[in-house]
Amino acid sequence: MIIQNKRLTGIVLAVVFILLIPLIAMQFTEEVNWNLFDFVVAGVLLLGIALLCELVIRKVKNRDYRIGVIAVILLALFLIWAELAVGIFGTPFAGS
Template identity: 60%
Template sequence: MTANNNRLTLIFSVAGLLLLLPLVAMQFTTEVNWSLFDFIVAGVLLFGTGGLIELSLRNIKTLNQRVLIIAGMLLVLFLIWAELAVGIFGTPFAGN
């Protein structure tokens, strides 16, 4: 059970560190300008994806299914992130 808790701690630590990158960048440049809402949305995306990855690692037994499902989750995360960042697809979701 501690291996699962260590893995969850690692996943959430990486998500937290990724969330700290724009905060640190905002201290050194004006090109990064995130609002509190941006941090909340990014946190939900990162911690939510991390939690779903942990859930799939705990419940899915075969390696092939794990790889496919986690790769699909990461692909969805990156597509949502890209749409929110620059509006690649031009959906109303990104404010277009």
């Protein structure tokens, strides 16, 4: 139980540190211009993906399947992130 809590704490801290990157960058440049909604969406997306990967690690016993499922999850993360950032698919959620 303690190890699971440490891993969950590590996941949450990793998400916070990742979100600190644009927050700090906003202090030094006008190029990064995030609002509260951007941070919330990024936080939910990163935390959801991290927790989903954690679930796969716990539930999928076959190493090859585990790697494959996590690779698909991470690919989905990168595609969603790119769509929200620059709109590679042209959906209404596109960033630019």
